[in-house]
Amino acid sequence: MSTKIVIDPVSRIEGHLKIEAVLENGTVKEARSSGMLFRGLEIILRGRDPRDAQRFVQRICGVCPTAHASASSLALDAAFGIAGNIPPNGRIIRNLIQGSNYIQSHILHFYHLTALDYVDVTAVAGYKGTDQSLNMVKSFISRGELAPFVPRYEGDYRLSTELNRAAVAHYVEALNKRRQAHEMLCIFGGHMPHNMAMVPGGVTEQVSVDKIANFYWKLQDLRYFIDNVYIPDVLAVAEVYSDYFGIGAGCGEYLSYGGLDLDSNPDLTKRNRFLMQGTISASDLTYQPLDPTKIREDVKYSWFESPSGLHPSKGQTEANPKKAEAYSWVKAPRYNGKPYEVGPLARTLVAYARQEPSVRESVNTVLSHFKAPPKALFSVLGRHAARAIECKLVADAMAGWLLELKPGEPTCAEFTIPEKGEGMGLWEGPRGALGHWIEIKDHVIANYQAVVPTTWNCSPRDDQGQPGPVEQALEGTKVKDKDNPFELVRIVRSFDPCLACAIHLITPHGTEMGRFIVE
Amino acid sequence: MPKQSFLSRRDFLKLSATSMTAVSLLQIPGFVKQLQAAVAEVPVIWIQTGSCTGCVVSVINTVSPTIQEVLLAQVIPGKHISLKYNQTVMAASGDLAMQAMEKAAEKKGGFVLIAEGAFSTKDDGLYCQIGEKDGKGITGLEHLIHLGSNAMAVIALGTCACFGGIPAASPNPTGCKSVNQVFADKGIKTPVINIAGCPPHPDWFVGTVATILIGGLSAVKVDAHGRPLAFFGSLMHDNCERRGHFDAGRFAKKFSEPYCLYELGCKGPVTHADCPARRWNNHTNWCIGCGHPCIGCVEPEFPYDKTLYGVVPIEDKDKTPPATYPAVEAKLASPSVKG
Numbered sequence: 133m134s135t136k137i138v139i140d141p142v143s144r145i146e147g148h149l150k151i152e153a154v155l156e157n158g159t160v161k162e163a164r165s166s167g168m169l170f171r172g173l174e175i176i177l178r179g180r181d182p183r184d185a186q187r188f189v190q191r192i193c194g195v196c197p198t199a200h201a202s203a204s205s206l207a208l209d210a211a212f213g214i215a216g217n218i219p220p221n222g223r224i225i226r227n228l229i230q231g232s233n234y235i236q237s238h239i240l241h242f243y244h245l246t247a248l249d250y251v252d253v254t255a256v257a258g259y260k261g262t263d264q265s266l267n268m269v270k271s272f273i274s275r276g277e278l279a280p281f282v283p284r285y286e287g288d289y290r291l292s293t294e295l296n297r298a299a300v301a302h303y304v305e306a307l308n309k310r311r312q313a314h315e316m317l318c319i320f321g322g323h324m325p326h327n328m329a330m331v332p333g334g335v336t337e338q339v340s341v342d343k344i345a346n347f348y349w350k351l352q353d354l355r356y357f358i359d360n361v362y363i364p365d366v367l368a369v370a371e372v373y374s375d376y377f378g379i380g381a382g383c384g385e386y387l388s389y390g391g392l393d394l395d396s397n398p399d400l401t402k403r404n405r406f407l408m409q410g411t412i413s414a415s416d417l418t419y420q421p422l423d424p425t426k427i428r429e430d431v432k433y434s435w436f437e438s439p440s441g442l443h444p445s446k447g448q449t450e451a452n453p454k455k456a457e458a459y460s461w462v463k464a465p466r467y468n469g470k471p472y473e474v475g476p477l478a479r480t481l482v483a484y485a486r487q488e489p490s491v492r493e494s495v496n497t498v499l500s501h502f503k504a505p506p507k508a509l510f511s512v513l514g515r516h517a518a519r520a521i522e523c524k525l526v527a528d529a530m531a532g533w534l535l536e537l538k539p540g541e542p543t544c545a546e547f548t549i550p551e552k553g554e555g556m557g558l559w560e561g562p563r564g565a566l567g568h569w570i571e572i573k574d575h576v577i578a579n580y581q582a583v584v585p586t587t588w589n590c591s592p593r594d595d596q597g598q599p600g601p602v603e604q605a606l607e608g609t610k611v612k613d614k615d616n617p618f619e620l621v622r623i624v625r626s627f628d629p630c631l632a633c634a635i636h637l638i639t640p641h642g643t644e645m646g647r648f649i650v651e
Numbered sequence: 652m653p654k655q656s657f658l659s660r661r662d663f664l665k666l667s668a669t670s671m672t673a674v675s676l677l678q679i680p681g682f683v684k685q686l687q688a689a690v691a692e693v694p695v696i697w698i699q700t701g702s703c704t705g706c707v708v709s710v711i712n713t714v715s716p717t718i719q720e721v722l723l724a725q726v727i728p729g730k731h732i733s734l735k736y737n738q739t740v741m742a743a744s745g746d747l748a749m750q751a752m753e754k755a756a757e758k759k760g761g762f763v764l765i766a767e768g769a770f771s772t773k774d775d776g777l778y779c780q781i782g783e784k785d786g787k788g789i790t791g792l793e794h795l796i797h798l799g800s801n802a803m804a805v806i807a808l809g810t811c812a813c814f815g816g817i818p819a820a821s822p823n824p825t826g827c828k829s830v831n832q833v834f835a836d837k838g839i840k841t842p843v844i845n846i847a848g849c850p851p852h853p854d855w856f857v858g859t860v861a862t863i864l865i866g867g868l869s870a871v872k873v874d875a876h877g878r879p880l881a882f883f884g885s886l887m888h889d890n891c892e893r894r895g896h897f898d899a900g901r902f903a904k905k906f907s908e909p910y911c912l913y914e915l916g917c918k919g920p921v922t923h924a925d926c927p928a929r930r931w932n933n934h935t936n937w938c939i940g941c942g943h944p945c946i947g948c949v950e951p952e953f954p955y956d957k958t959l960y961g962v963v964p965i966e967d968k969d970k971t972p973p974a975t976y977p978a979v980e981a982k983l984a985s986p987s988v989k990g
Contacts, residue, residue: 139745140788141781143738146704148781150788168788170771170778171701172824176817181958187946188954191817194705194850248742265719272723272731277692279735280722283751284742304719311712311933318932322941324712325705325850329941336906336942451824453777461778544907576957621744632703 133157137617140168142624144245146195147631149590153606153620160620163599163606165590167462167631170435170451177580182208182549182572185580186330189568192582193632194325195240198233198317199561200633201330202226202391203568203582206400206557208332211570213553216398217545222334224533225320225543227392227406228347229327229335231530232317235354236310237562238476238523239362241628242516243306247299249622250369252289253281255296265304266297285616290372299369302361309357316350319343333545339537347534355527358520366520367501370513377504380512380623382605383471384414386478387588389422389567391560392526400558406529407522407560410482411467414510419485424558424567427583430464430594433457440595444583445569462634464594465587473601474564474588475628477509480518490528494521515626549575561585563628586634589627602627691730693864694755694762696798697737700779700791701818701827702768706809707739709850713857714933721857727864735762738781749782756801763863764802764841766830769811769818770795773826795833804868805830805843808856813845813877814951821956831877842868845877849948854929855882874923876951882929887919887945888965890927912939916960918947 133156140150148168153160177188186204190197205226209215256269272278291299314324320337321327329335337343370377390409397403411420430440435458437450444465452458466472483491498517499508508514550572557568564585571579591600599607602624611617699707711718716726725731734740735755736748743751755762770792771778780788799805807830810816819827828836830843846855859879862870872880888894896902896911903910913920922945930937938945946959955961 138783140783141738141744141748143741143744143748146739148738148779150780150783168780169701169791170825171818171827173817175822175824176820179957181960184954184959187959188817191703191705191849194703194708197703197705244740268719268723275690275692275731277731277733279694279733279751279755280737280741280743282742283747285744285747307711307717307719311714311717314712315932315935318935320936320941322936322943323931323938325708328938328943328946331906331943333906337936338907338909338942451778453774542907546905 135614137611137614137620139617139620142621142629144248144625145629145631146193147629147634149624149629149631151606151620151624153611153617155611155614158610158612158614160606160609160611163603164459165462165592165600165602166460167590167634169631170453170461172451174580174582177577180577182211182570182575182577183332185570185577186332187326189582190326192584193630196233196237196561196563196630196633197326198230198321199559199563199566200568200582201327202230203557203559203561203566204570205330205332206559207555207568207570208557209555210400210557211553211555211572212332212547212550214333214545214547215400216396218334218396219542219545220396221339221537221541221543222545223393223396224537225335225337225339226330227533228530229317229321229330230392231526231533232313232321233324234526234562235358235523236313236317238519239306239310239313239357241519242362242366243303244310245628246516246625247303248281248284249618249625250289250373251291251299251303252296253300254278255291255293256300259297263301265301269300269304285618285621287613287616288618291369295368295372299365302365305357305361309354312350313354316347316354319347319350331544333547335543338543339539339541341539344534344537344539348531351527351531351534355524355531358524358527363520363524366516367498370502370517373513374502376512376622377502377508377514378511379609379619380605380626381414381510382473383601384510385411385467385470385472386414386481387411387422387467387472387474387565388479388482389558389560389565392529400556406526407479408483408486408488410486411472412478412481412485414507417481417485417506419482426468428466429583430466432464432595433592434460434463436463444567444581460592462587462590462592462631464591464600465583466594466598469596471591471594471598471600471604472588473627474585475515476519476522476562477515478564479560480522481509490525491521494525512622512626515628519628551575563630563633564588584630584633586630590629590631590634602629690725692733693730694733694735695765696735696752696755696762696802697765697767698781698791698794698798699738700766700768700770700781700795701825702809702811704739705850706767707737709848710808710853710856712932713853716857726857727861730864732860745782752782756798759801760803762802764798764805765808766795766799766805766812767808769815769827769829770833771818771825771827772833773824778825792833795830796837796839799830799834799841800839802841804863805841806856806859807831807843807845807877809851810847810849810948810953813847814953816849817954820954843877844868844871844873844879847876847878847883847949848924849953851949852882852926852929852931855879858882878923878949882925883923883949885923885925887922887924887927890925891919891939892927893939906942909942912942912944914962915944916958916962917944918950918955918963919945920965921963922947922950924949
């Protein structure tokens with residue numbers, strides 16, 4: 133017997149996503165992931181001042197603007213010919229700004245985007261203690277107007293009353309923590325969302341001891357929360373919902389461009405990066421170096437008129453919202469002809485395979501806690517665990533970077549806008565691999581291009597009909613109750629989709645922008 | 652659809668009354684009943700269309716009240732904001748979410764609409780679809796027309812919704828329009844308040860909502876662009892910490908110099924917002940404070956033509972007098988002055 137489930141809109145993600153799943157005898161046979169918004173930021177950037185790029189591309193997404201600012205900064209550094217001149221203070225502050233938003237984004241994702249799939253807020257109704265947040269929630273429940281926590285899917289909330297209440301208290305506390313992460317970012321970034329300090333050459337803000345001290349103690353507070361609340365909550369939920377270590381595996385191929393620079397080697401491909409670059413397959417768990425020439429984008433099932441299968445640096449595209457057979461504004465990026473998953477899990481697996489000690493230790497600890505084999509990582513819970521581990525490792529590293537700052541020393545290299553230039557920025561945002569490409573002619577932007585993490589993850593089918601990572605993660609899933617398809621939304625949310633990012637872009641008119649080989 | 656498993660309103664009230672009596676302050680006779688009777692629910696529907704979600708993220712950065720206080724508590728005593736629809740935080744997805752929206756919008760004038768993002772109009776608005784009816788997607792434009800016509804008021808949140816913003820910048824690929832432009836095209840008369848900014852400061856939103864809850868819509872005094880004067884009534888340039896440098900003619904020629912940023916394209920002289928005083932992210936810092944020129948993100952002209960970094964003309968009335976001390980009446984204290 134065949135049933136179709138349509139979930140439009142998917143809530144608690146960023147942007148506009150529609151999921152369609154066709155079930156046969158209760159199991160997903162075919163899934164379609166559709167991005168439902170198009171704005172065309174690259175078209176808008178054409179003809180503008182190159183310095184506008186970092187300010188504009190942040191408005192691709194208000195949850196992860198810092199990733200776009202970072203990738204754009206790198207592309208501009210290269211195009212302006214100053215990639216090797218970034219002063220250490222500038223490089224470090226860029227990492228601190230981006231790192232702060234990793235902390236904000238990951239906390240927001242687990243508590244405010246994910247938790248309501250697993251936690252029953254109404255368990256607070258009978259609370260009798262003195263916790264201020266819980267009493268606020270209790271009064272709220274008692275008035276009977278429970279939006280936005282209901283309506284909701286029903287029938288699969290498994291946590292005990294105590295765990296539910298603890299989770300709700302932490303959900304509320306996490307609202308404070310993510311706000312604090314933005315305040316911390318603002319010390320150097322000036323304004324959040326949409327930081328103002330990142331510019332070509334470094335950052336505009338200066339270093340002083342009071343800023344370092346202010347940042348340090350905000351960071352310590354957040355590290356305490358990550359270690360003592362966020363990570364234990366992920367493990368507690370995983371224990372009760374442990375079947376989700378075997379649900380939502382996906383395509384089994386993982387990719388990372390690397391990010392958070394530890395030096396300013398002008399060749400981006402040779403930079404030492406905290407988040408490591410590479411690809412890895414679930415089938416053999418062996419690290420392979422990344423070769424960006426192997427990326428192409430198909431558009432057969434996307435609402436664009438364009439030759440399909442082009443490298444991101446070439447081609448022309450026009451939007452056609454009425455194109456037959458197409459079902460998404462998201463294109464289908466493929467690496468070496470296959471769909472690849474990006475994000476915290478991809479980064480964690482690449483670093484694990486590259487023998488990074490703290491990643492190996494954290495992952496092994498989690499696996500032995502659950503007495504689980506490595507393949508448990510390729511799952512809904514594997515993604516949540518990887519995200520939490522990464523949040524901790526980034527926060528811990530930031531404390532060290534912060535203390536390397538030198539008050540009074542430059543934070544920004546000088547530049548002049550060249551008459552022409554080309555640049556590429558490869559980066560890892562919280563949601564995964566991010567690439568920006570710029571071409572400058574007559575002192576203005578001739579072309580701008582970005583291929584973003586959720587384009588990879590939420591991609592539709594490619595020209596060969598291979599489904600994208602989210603589609604593959606959904607296919608083969610057993611759905612117990614088609615009116616309350618918890619399984620489907622839990623799988624989708626584990627990817628932390630950001631659709632404004634996935635779709636903003638189209639390939640520009642123009643010539644090939646140059647290739648590079650990554651080791 | 653299975654029955655909801657939460658308790659009915661009556662059961663909740665019974666439960667909470669019982670547990671509340673355990674707390675001594677609330678044993679005052681009649682106090683609890685009075686408290687519960689006094690809370691009016693203000694339903695809010697928040698739609699996002701051609702947006703980046705930055706406005707949601709900024710609003711949840713509100714410090715006092717916190718966002719949990721805004722959503723869970725009575726933000727003004729006796730009034731609770733009930734967020735019936737917001738895609739970023741709500742529990743429901745799909746049809747369940749659409750039903751929540753429809754139910755909240757049933758009664759004409761019975762809810763406030765918050766509209767975030769610009770509204771694409773090209774190709775019948777097919778560039779943004781949210782939810783479906785009878786298998787067909789509903790465009791962001793259709794949502795705005797239906798909900799906007801029935802709301803008691805609309806808050807256009809963010810420069811995209813107020814003026815078109817970045818998605819509407821030349822060449823405006825998807826035909827994006829602001830709330831007011833769509834309402835003018837369709838003859839919709841619902842009052843609109845524009846809380847501009849890319850994104851808006853959370854205080855501008857929470858403060859305006861509080862003003863409406865306390866004094867009604869007419870309590871919000873707005874400027875010619877529909878922006879609350881309380882937050883958009885002062886010129887950035889007049890309150891900037893670097894104004895002394897401007898007055899003395901000291902201008903930064905490149906990033907990192909501590910002087911006035913006017914020659915680097917600062918929009919302070921044409922931007923109306925209280926950022927210099929309010930600062931951002933809990934008074935931590937702000938755009939000019941971190942050394943970057945103001946980009947005028949609250950103004951209808953944002954993101955300006957061709958460049959964000961163009962120098963803006965300064966009106967005669969804003970030009971500074973010569974850099975000498977003004978004539979003052981006060982006499983300098985001296986030992987010979989008798990007390």
